[in-house]
Amino acid sequence: MEITGTTALVTGANRGIGKAFVEELLERGAAKVYATARDVAGITAGPRIVxxxxxxxxxxxxxxxxxxATDVALLVNNAGIGTRATIFGPEDGLRRELDTNFFGPVRVxxxxxxxxxxxxxxxxxTMLSVMSWLANPMAAGYSVAKAAAWAATNxxxxxxxxQGTLVTAVHVGAVDTAMMADFDVxxxxxxxxxxQALEAVEAGEPEVLGDAPTRxxxxxxxxxxxKLYPELG
Structure with a gap:
């Protein structure tokens, strides 16, 4: 798929990875980008940004x-949350993770x-994560939701x-965003x-492994x- 001249929609576009997608789409010649978020106050409208x-x-x-947005030809499911919900913690944390990180992109x-x-x-x-495949007890809700989103994406x-629609899953570990600000990695x-993701779209690739840990x-x-979980002995 050619990015030049296309119309795209990005969820969670007000910061982090979503904001980067908007910037990279414009850099690659997208004709229009719908930049969406719960709070659009931080998104500046422009000739090609709606x-x-x-x-x-x-x-x-x-x-x-x-x-x-009936003219969209490229959808970027990026919006997500990380609550650090655990498997044995309050159930509402798990439900929030699933509603946003699984049901959200499925709905869209x-x-x-x-x-x-x-x-x-x-x-x-669709933005996924290395945690689609690797559990972390301190963020198990996120891992569960991303694993479900991986299955849904497949x-x-x-x-x-x-119908000729390419579906590209993007898996990655730590990204330099507010969500990961507390982690020194x-x-x-x-x-x-x-x-990387947009290059994969242009090449017709179904999957992106965004960093060495993910690979x-x-x-x-x-x-x-x-070997994945040394604590199991």
């Missing part, structure tokens, strides 16, 4: 945005699938292939990650589980 309020946990909000993709079909097929990019890829720059974890999935 801010739209979108709450991906609210079906009415998703439907309203889809009605306003379902609503925009017919629009993409009408506009020639296009593409969907299913969407198969179901939308018939090597981080990928959000613009570098967005660039290592995926390669280890077929091996002994204890």
């Amino acid at each position: 801010p739209l309020r979108l709450d991906i946990t609210d079906q009415e909000s998703v439907t309203a945005v889809a009605r306003a 993709t379902r609503e925009f699938a017919p629009i993409l079909a009408a506009n020639g097929g296009g593409a969907v990019v 299913a969407q890829r198969l179901e939308l292939a018939g 090597p981080k990928t720059h959000p613009n570098a990650l967005a660039a 290592q974890v995926k390669a280890a999935l077929a091996g002994d589980l204890r």
Whole structure:
């Protein structure tokens, strides 16, 4: 899919990876970018940027945005949260993670699938995580939701292939965003990650492994589980 001249919509576009996607899309010649977020106050409208309020946990909000953006050919599911919910903690934390990180992109993709079909097929990019495959007890809710989103993305890829829609999953470890500000680990720059994702879209690739830790974890999935989780002994 060519980025130049296309119309895209990015969720969670007010900061971090979403903001980087908007910047990289414009750099690559996108004709229009709908920059969506719950709070659009921090998004500056421009000749090619159209801010739209979108709450991906609210079906009415998703439907309203889809009605306003019928020219979209590239959908970027980026919006997400990290609550540090644990498996044995309060259930509402797990539900928040699932509603935003799993049901959110599922809602948005379902609503925009017919629009993409009408506009020639296009593409969907969904931000996932190395934690789709690797659990962390201190953020288990996030891992559970991203694992579910990975499964949903695989299913969407198969179901939308018939209408010519490319579905690209982006897995990555630590990215230099506000969500990861408290962690002193090597981080990928959000613009570098967005660039990788858009290059994959242009090349027709179904998956992006955004950094070395992600590539290592995926390669280890077929091996002994204890190598991924040394604490198991």
